[in-house]
Amino acid sequence: MSAxxxxxxxxxxxxxxxxxxxxxxxxxxxxxxxxxxxxxxxxSGKTTVLRLIAGFEQPTSGTVSLQGKDVTDRAPFDRDVxxxxxxxxLFPHMTVLDNVAYGLRVRxxxxxxxxxxxRAALDTVRLGGFGDRKPGQLSGGQRQRVALARATVVQPxxxxxxxxxxxxxxxxxxxxxxELKELQRELGITFIFVTHDQEEALTLSDRIAVFxxxxxxxxxxxxxxxxxxxxxxxxxxxxxSNVFSDELxxxxxxxxxxxxxxxxxxxxxxxxxxxxxxxxxxxxxxxxIYLGSSTRLIVDLDAGMRVVVQEQNDARRVGDEERGARVxxxxxxxxxxxxxxxxxTESLDPAP
Amino acid sequence: MRLSRPARIVLAxxxxxxxxxIYLPLIVVLINSFSTSTNLTxxxxxLTFEWWVKAFHNEGALNxxxxxxxxxxxATLVSLVLxxxxxxxxxxxxxxxxxxxxxxxILPIALPGIITGIALNNAFxxxxxxxxxxxxxxxxxxxxxxxxxxxxxxxxxxxxxxNFEEASAxxxxxxxxxxxxxxxxxxxxxxxxxxxxxxxAELRRDHRxxxxxxxxxxxxxxxxxxxxxxxxxxxxxxxxxxxxxxGLNRADLRGTAPRGxxxxxxxxxxxxxxxxxx
Numbered sequence: 001m002s003a004x005x006x007x008x009x010x011x012x013x014x015x016x017x018x019x020x021x022x023x024x025x026x027x028x029x030x031x032x033x034x035x036x037x038x039x040x041x042x043x044s045g046k047t048t049v050l051r052l053i054a055g056f057e058q059p060t061s062g063t064v065s066l067q068g069k070d071v072t073d074r075a076p077f078d079r080d081v082x083x084x085x086x087x088x089x090l091f092p093h094m095t096v097l098d099n100v101a102y103g104l105r106v107r108x109x110x111x112x113x114x115x116x117x118x119r120a121a122l123d124t125v126r127l128g129g130f131g132d133r134k135p136g137q138l139s140g141g142q143r144q145r146v147a148l149a150r151a152t153v154v155q156p157x158x159x160x161x162x163x164x165x166x167x168x169x170x171x172x173x174x175x176x177x178x179e180l181k182e183l184q185r186e187l188g189i190t191f192i193f194v195t196h197d198q199e200e201a202l203t204l205s206d207r208i209a210v211f212x213x214x215x216x217x218x219x220x221x222x223x224x225x226x227x228x229x230x231x232x233x234x235x236x237x238x239x240x241s242n243v244f245s246d247e248l249x250x251x252x253x254x255x256x257x258x259x260x261x262x263x264x265x266x267x268x269x270x271x272x273x274x275x276x277x278x279x280x281x282x283x284x285x286x287x288x289i290y291l292g293s294s295t296r297l298i299v300d301l302d303a304g305m306r307v308v309v310q311e312q313n314d315a316r317r318v319g320d321e322e323r324g325a326r327v328x329x330x331x332x333x334x335x336x337x338x339x340x341x342x343x344x345t346e347s348l349d350p351a352p
Numbered sequence: 353m354r355l356s357r358p359a360r361i362v363l364a365x366x367x368x369x370x371x372x373x374i375y376l377p378l379i380v381v382l383i384n385s386f387s388t389s390t391n392l393t394x395x396x397x398x399l400t401f402e403w404w405v406k407a408f409h410n411e412g413a414l415n416x417x418x419x420x421x422x423x424x425x426x427a428t429l430v431s432l433v434l435x436x437x438x439x440x441x442x443x444x445x446x447x448x449x450x451x452x453x454x455x456x457x458i459l460p461i462a463l464p465g466i467i468t469g470i471a472l473n474n475a476f477x478x479x480x481x482x483x484x485x486x487x488x489x490x491x492x493x494x495x496x497x498x499x500x501x502x503x504x505x506x507x508x509x510x511x512x513x514x515n516f517e518e519a520s521a522x523x524x525x526x527x528x529x530x531x532x533x534x535x536x537x538x539x540x541x542x543x544x545x546x547x548x549x550x551x552x553a554e555l556r557r558d559h560r561x562x563x564x565x566x567x568x569x570x571x572x573x574x575x576x577x578x579x580x581x582x583x584x585x586x587x588x589x590x591x592x593x594x595x596x597x598x599g600l601n602r603a604d605l606r607g608t609a610p611r612g613x614x615x616x617x618x619x620x621x622x623x624x625x626x627x628x629x630x
Contacts, residue, residue, distance in 0.1 A: 077522070085518075
């Protein structure tokens with residue numbers, strides 16, 4: 001795990017398809033053994049970056065290095081990375097065992113050995129005994145695991161996963177998240193995980209790159225990304241945020257700049273009860289949504305903004321407020337994240 | 353694709369009707385070929401193998417069939433290989449002039465057969481100075497066949513997409529290995545469909561005969577040994593029978609009226625000249 005020889009190094013990576021850049025000057029180092037997520041909305045360039053790393057696309061400019069070797073001009077089959085595709089791309093005319101053994105077959109591994117290793121790989125994804133079936137006879141979750149076995153049986157240095165859980169239902173997705181994490185720990189290889197699901201990225205990753213319009217908007221650990229978003233985009237995209245624009249910040253917080261407060265850091269209280277935070281704003285309770293373990297309250301502030309508050313359910317909370325009631329939203333100033341500093345104070349404070 | 357039960361029944365009935373419309377007349381002809389009657393009497397008054405025996409002893413007919421099969425096989429094979437290569441090139445790669453190539457491949461079925469026929473005749477004889485032969489017939493037929501193969505294969509390639517090829521490359525397979533192990537197996541049924549439909553069309557000579565500019569259209573009645581042979585196509589034409597399509601010369605082409613030219617058609621000699629042996 002040396003900093004000068006990362007598993008993946010991208011420098012000035014740019015890819016344009018006709019008009020505009022799908023990927024616009026991405027610099028990135030991914031450490032060996034890391035579970036790294038690329039998070040962003042569709043069209044943000046995260047999948048294109050993955051395809052550039054795999055070699056399915058040629059960059060317009062910039063370089064891709066794997067283990068310190070420049071592979072920008074190498075074909076996909078000449079790169080020591082393997083991909084788990086979004087739709088799995090299992091060969092429909094081959095059995096599950098032949099699918100998993102494919103990478104070994106094209107490397108010239110003998111029939112007996114490759115079948116043995118493919119069976120072992122199927123065992124690790126708990127699909128032993130499914131080898132003789134065709135991919136069409138498997139469920140989505142099983143296909144997903146076959147795709148994982150197929151990509152890992154050739155022991156790549158880096159595994160690329162392109163929204164691998166996107167096609168699964170919620171229950172299965174949560175189960176597969178745990179399995180992915182375990183598999184990554186077991187194999188000890190670098191995982192590059194592309195997703196548009198911020199919760200998935202936060203749960204699984206060692207580090208996350210948040211993509212927006214072909215650029216990395218923020219790079220950091222899940223806690224850094226969640227607690228200290230560096231732009232309104234990240235604040236809004238990763239989790240739910242109440243983002244105060246410059247004008248609203250002046251009105252509510254008494255200072256300029258853009259600020260963000262997480263819903264779970266806020267509480268809703270009656271006007272007559274004592275103030276619990278050092279920041280507050282009054283408004284009208286617009287909606288109360290019961291979520292089981294918590295309740296989501298939507299408040300239209302008098303300052304002209306709608307905020308979302310999420311509170312854990314306890315005896316005090318349940319059935320406490322009614323829609324249309326006048327309430328106070330309170331929170332602490334240290335939970336107020338400065339996303340963009342006040343330009344007015346900056347301009348008053350000339351650079352040395 | 354799952355169909356509802358009523359939809360399946362309707363589909364089955366329609367398929368049955370279409371097959372009946374196509375094959376019942378052919379079956380009537382087949383049954384009649386064993387009939388002792390000479391004028392399609394129904395039901396057949398008696399059973400005889402006479403016509404079949406005659407047909408199997410007719411050297412011209414056998415030669416014609418042999419030549420047709422030979423041309424069909426070679427032209428089909430050539431077009432399978434070339435059609436697949438063209439489809440892969442046009443579907444998987446972007447290059448200058450791709451649309452033009454695509455148009456050129458499809459053009460032979462868009463143009464009337466006679467135009468392509470005359471054009472090829474001119475190209476072979478006048479421009480290249482090649483004598484017409486089985487080889488030129490095969491080339492001409494292959495230009496037609498490629499389109500069918502091309503259409504089948506490119507539709508399949510479009511449907512399958514690049515995913516499997518990318519997955520294969522990702523797992524370490526080179527271009528050829530990917531084609532052999534992944535692309536080709538996906539194409540097999542498309543190739544089979546394209547190949548067999550072409551082979552069938554070849555044998556039936558579905559299209560106008562290209563190089564030779566003929567407008568022949570053989571229906572099964574043409575091969576009925578019981579039909580009297582018109583006087584115009586006497587035995588003097590028999591010299592062509594060794595290679596019925598390739599044996600033409602320019603004079604034949606000119607002498608062939610664009611339509612209704614059957615009487616003077618050079619293929620006439622391949623007909624059974626046997627008259628009723630009564």
